[in-house]
Amino acid sequence: MKIAVEITVLGETISKIVEYPxxxxxxxxxxxxxxxxxxxxxxxxxxAPQEDRLxxxxxxxxxx
Numbered sequence: 001m002k003i004a005v006e007i008t009v010l011g012e013t014i015s016k017i018v019e020y021p022x023x024x025x026x027x028x029x030x031x032x033x034x035x036x037x038x039x040x041x042x043x044x045x046x047x048a049p050q051e052d053r054l055x056x057x058x059x060x061x062x063x064x
Contacts, residue, residue: 005034 001023006015024030045053 003030005030007034 001020002017003020003024004015005018006013008014020030020033024033043052045056048056
C-alpha cells in the first residue's frame with residue numbers, strides 16, 4: 001500500500017510517497033515502521049576536534 005509521509009526534523013521537511021508493507025492499523029504503527037527505515041546519528045559538535053568540525057562543514061556545504 002502506498003502512503004504519503006511528511007517528516008519535519010529541525011525545520012527541514014521531507015515529503016514522499018512510500019510503499020508501506022500491508023495496511024497500517026494506527027499512526028503509532030506507521031511511526032514505528034518509519035523509525036526502522038531511518039538512519040540517523042549524532043555527535044557532540046561543541047567538543048569535537050577542529051578537524052572533525054571542518055569535515056562536517058565541507059560535507060554539508062556550510063560556510064563558517
